[in-house]
Amino acid sequence: xxxxxxxxxxxxxxxxxxxxxxxxxxxxxxxxxxxxxxxxxxxxxxxxxxxxxxxxxxxxxxxxxxxxxxxxxxxxxxxxxxxxxxxxxxxxxxxxxxxxxxxxxxxxxxxxxxxxxxxxxxxxxxxxxxxxxxxxxxxxxxxxxxxxxxxxxxxxxxxxxxxxxxxxxxxxxxxxxxxxxxxxxxxxxxxxxxxxxxxxxxxxxxxxxxxxxxxxxxxxxxxxxxxxxxxxxxxxxxxxxxxxxxxxxxxxxxxxxxxxxxxxxxxxxxxxxxxxxxxxxxxxxxxxxxxxxxxxxxxxxxxxxxxxxxxxx
Amino acid sequence: xxxxxxxxxxxxxxxxxxxxxxxxxxxxxxxxxxxxxxxxxxxxxxxxxxxxxxxxxxxxxxxxxxxxxxxxxxxxxxxxxxxxxxxxxxxxxxxxxxxxxxxxxxxxxxxxxxxxxxxxxxxxxxxxxxxxxxxxxxxxxxxxxxxxxxxxxxxxxxxxxxxxxxxxxxxxxxxxxxxxxxxxx
Numbered sequence: 462x463x464x465x466x467x468x469x470x471x472x473x474x475x476x477x478x479x480x481x482x483x484x485x486x487x488x489x490x491x492x493x494x495x496x497x498x499x500x501x502x503x504x505x506x507x508x509x510x511x512x513x514x515x516x517x518x519x520x521x522x523x524x525x526x527x528x529x530x531x532x533x534x535x536x537x538x539x540x541x542x543x544x545x546x547x548x549x550x551x552x553x554x555x556x557x558x559x560x561x562x563x564x565x566x567x568x569x570x571x572x573x574x575x576x577x578x579x580x581x582x583x584x585x586x587x588x589x590x591x592x593x594x595x596x597x598x599x600x601x602x603x604x605x606x607x608x609x610x611x612x613x614x615x616x617x618x619x620x621x622x623x624x625x626x627x628x629x630x631x632x633x634x635x636x637x638x639x640x641x642x643x644x645x646x647x648x649x650x651x652x653x654x655x656x657x658x659x660x661x662x663x664x665x666x667x668x669x670x671x672x673x674x675x676x677x678x679x680x681x682x683x684x685x686x687x688x689x690x691x692x693x694x695x696x697x698x699x700x701x702x703x704x705x706x707x708x709x710x711x712x713x714x715x716x717x718x719x720x721x722x723x724x725x726x727x728x729x730x731x732x733x734x735x736x737x738x739x740x741x742x743x744x745x746x747x748x749x750x751x752x753x754x755x756x757x758x759x760x761x762x763x764x765x766x767x768x769x770x771x772x773x774x
Numbered sequence: 775x776x777x778x779x780x781x782x783x784x785x786x787x788x789x790x791x792x793x794x795x796x797x798x799x800x801x802x803x804x805x806x807x808x809x810x811x812x813x814x815x816x817x818x819x820x821x822x823x824x825x826x827x828x829x830x831x832x833x834x835x836x837x838x839x840x841x842x843x844x845x846x847x848x849x850x851x852x853x854x855x856x857x858x859x860x861x862x863x864x865x866x867x868x869x870x871x872x873x874x875x876x877x878x879x880x881x882x883x884x885x886x887x888x889x890x891x892x893x894x895x896x897x898x899x900x901x902x903x904x905x906x907x908x909x910x911x912x913x914x915x916x917x918x919x920x921x922x923x924x925x926x927x928x929x930x931x932x933x934x935x936x937x938x939x940x941x942x943x944x945x946x947x948x949x950x951x952x953x954x955x956x957x958x959x
């Protein structure tokens with residue numbers, strides 16, 4: 462409270478050019494932030510929108526995810542409600558906000574050599590068999606083609622892990638025509654994968670020290686993948702819910718821990734398209750806790766050592 | 775959660791005693807070193823959560839050297855540098871080399887205590903995250919084994935049923951014989 466010039470007490474916070482609604486003008490109260498909540502109608506609206514742009518299915522019970530994942534973005538866009546946020550995203554012709562929403566909503570939980578087993582599988586079964594088969598049908602003197610796709614590669618750890626296994630197994634690399642593709646729906650994830658730079662938390666997980674020192678260089682507090690590994694992979698943005706036209710065929714496909722975010726019928730569609738993109742004698746690897754039973758009958762599971770992989774029937 | 779283990783490095787005896795006395799009262803485990811040389815020796819023998827070191831020390835081994843040694847020994851060690859009043863450039867260089875924080879002399883004890891509390895909180899969170907991750911890995915591994923086993927079993931059963939069906943449908947074989955063959959699948 463302060464005294465005005467005519468001697469009357471008046472609140473020291475004046476009613477500024479506030480909107481005519483009864484909303485408080487929070488700009489007048491620096492340091493006080495209202496945490497914006499999402500309403501049931503907004504949950505429906507946003508879940509539907511997110512499904513449309515990414516195929517990710519958010520159950521009504523997981524509404525808190527919307528607040529935790531999108532809250533910051535909403536604040537940055539200076540929206541006062543999730544409805545406003547939704548309409549802003551939908552009406553943005555540049556689709557910038559849409560991309561940022563996809564970046565925020567996708568789970569980028571990944572690590573180098575996640576789960577170890579598939580990489581043993583690569584080293585001891587899949588790559589040797591692919592090399593045998595492709596060299597038998599290759600033109601003498603020409604490099605042997607090997608095509609591997611990491612669908613939902615997130616920030617690149619999986620594809621670089623695959624590249625490292627290839628580098629350690631195949632020598633000289635020049636004898637092979639290696640095509641490693643990493644794709645993800647999140648622009649931000651693809652961007653980081655392209656830079657190949659990781660902070661100390663991302664590096665600590667899954668990478669034994671000798672591999673860290675051999676394939677990465679310290680860059681301040683971060684680590685950057687060496688050029689020889691980085692150059693083995695190409696990255697692109699790709700929505701698994703969309704058309705697979707033009708992606709080509711692969712000898713090995715990794716599609717791990719992404720289908721879990723889709724509805725069952727969408728999962729089937731994705732794996733159908735993956736089956737179409739796999740060579741007849743190719744290999745599919747999915748997440749350790751995932752199953753294709755009742756999802757895609759075109760694949761048959763096979764066991765090797767402690768792992769499981771799939772081939773076309 | 776265990777108390778933070780802190781190494782106080784300062785060539786000034788009064789500063790060392792004061793810090794040791796005040797920080798021990800807060801249940802931190804305090805050790806002291808009177809020079810950079812001694813600090814490096816101690817760091818190589820035991821792990822410290824935090825190293826609180828003066829930047830400028832005589833004897834050839836300064837705060838930066840202590841910082842570098844501490845980080846090399848264990849990346850989890852947090853290093854706080856105590857800088858002379860006004861030498862911000864040195865402090866910033868230290869931060870770039872991986873120092874967690876810096877404090878200007880004369881040391882404001884309240885501020886130091888707040889910074890240490892923050893570090894303790896951070897380590898709590900990191901431990902929590904790490905525990906969660908371990909639990910998740912164990913869960914993923916066990917359920918993975920179960921699911922994979924079921925996956926293979928289902929595939930085998932589907933194959934058997936298909937074979938049995940096709941045998942039972944073979945009209946050219948006598949029914950009783952068909953049953954026997956189907957059961958042998």
